[in-house]
Amino acid sequence: MIYTITLNPSIDFIVPVKHIELGGLSYMDNDYKLPGGKGINVSRILKALSTDSVALGFTGGFTGRFIEDSLNQLDVHTNFVHIQEDTRINIKLKSDQETEINGRGPTLTNEEVNQLLQQLEQVKEGDTVILSGSKPPSLPGDFYEQLIQKTSRQGAAFVIDTTGAALEASLRYKPLLVKPNIHELEALFDVKLKTDEDVITYGKKLLELGAEHVIISMGGDGALLVTKEGNYKAKAPEGKLINSVGAGDSMVAGFISSFLKSKDPVESFKTSVASGSATAFSEDLAAAEAIENLCSQVQVKKL
Numbered sequence: 001m002i003y004t005i006t007l008n009p010s011i012d013f014i015v016p017v018k019h020i021e022l023g024g025l026s027y028m029d030n031d032y033k034l035p036g037g038k039g040i041n042v043s044r045i046l047k048a049l050s051t052d053s054v055a056l057g058f059t060g061g062f063t064g065r066f067i068e069d070s071l072n073q074l075d076v077h078t079n080f081v082h083i084q085e086d087t088r089i090n091i092k093l094k095s096d097q098e099t100e101i102n103g104r105g106p107t108l109t110n111e112e113v114n115q116l117l118q119q120l121e122q123v124k125e126g127d128t129v130i131l132s133g134s135k136p137p138s139l140p141g142d143f144y145e146q147l148i149q150k151t152s153r154q155g156a157a158f159v160i161d162t163t164g165a166a167l168e169a170s171l172r173y174k175p176l177l178v179k180p181n182i183h184e185l186e187a188l189f190d191v192k193l194k195t196d197e198d199v200i201t202y203g204k205k206l207l208e209l210g211a212e213h214v215i216i217s218m219g220g221d222g223a224l225l226v227t228k229e230g231n232y233k234a235k236a237p238e239g240k241l242i243n244s245v246g247a248g249d250s251m252v253a254g255f256i257s258s259f260l261k262s263k264d265p266v267e268s269f270k271t272s273v274a275s276g277s278a279t280a281f282s283e284d285l286a287a288a289e290a291i292e293n294l295c296s297q298v299q300v301k302k303l
């Protein structure tokens, strides 16, 4: 089984505004709300790619109920720990540029945290655990590491999509995949990456530190795949950017859905880029058909 863990889910409130009057009144154009949070998005794209998963994590209040109801309607399996505080709402402002304002997240009780740890007892060899996104501030700094130690001891593989110290600490446990975007990679090593060669140099550092596959996403500039066998580049397919929220999560889902079946990293990279771009070209996360259509357009070049 694949388990996604979203410690800090969100309602993504998508707010298109043609002209923002800072300090004045603006009206939204066609606002809408989506169930969000990185692992939840991964579970949704896995579903679109006919791959089952169970979405785990913490949900609470009316916002948490919205997320669960939405996922139930989409037939995505969930087993969230229900918490006392409300799940956060993240604002995605679409004007001339995309601006994101994310909530910090709720405070969790020890009992709520222990419930998640208890649930993870079911994870076993052959399972894949996908840990994605930020953690609510009340959780300890090494919480991801605790989860990785636990699920790795039980024999499961894991994927991590987070930033900073939590990403760095995860590498020695040998994640099957890490997918920083270029800005996250720059921040991790405190460098400015100008060329593909620069990006690959730092991607290789993640390999040396333990990652098995590294994808560095670069928005409309496509992505790079760095593995022990070689380095690859995919240009992003042409299309109209509509809403890139969840594009990175779609890449993680695309790679894993394909890799667990084929064990072919290059083929899986293709599905990954097609999934990311199909989401960038959609209002919501991508539908299966949109991903399929783009798969044939993604060209992967060995560098």
Ligand SMILES: Nc1ncnc2c1ncn2[C@@H]1O[C@H](COP(=O)(O)OP(=O)(O)O)[C@@H](O)[C@H]1O
Pocket: 180, 181, 182, 217, 218, 219, 220, 221, 222, 223, 236, 237, 239, 241, 244, 245, 246, 247, 248, 249, 251, 272, 273, 274, 275, 276, 277, 280
């Ligand atoms: N403007 C765009 N045009 C085409 N594809 C895009 C665009 N923005 C994002 N994508 C696709 O989504 C992937 C992930 O986007 P990126 O913004 O790098 O990730 P994240 O959401 O993690 O920051 C890219 O590698 C690309 O395939």
Ligand SMILES: O=P(O)(O)OC[C@H]1O[C@](O)(COP(=O)(O)O)[C@@H](O)[C@@H]1O
Pocket: 008, 010, 011, 012, 035, 036, 037, 038, 039, 041, 090, 102, 132, 133, 134, 135, 244, 245, 246, 247, 248, 249, 250
């Ligand atoms: O947990 P974080 O890092 O605050 O990110 C949460 C946000 O990221 C998303 O999962 C989208 O992520 P990506 O655009 O990187 O794929 C949103 O649904 C959510 O609002």
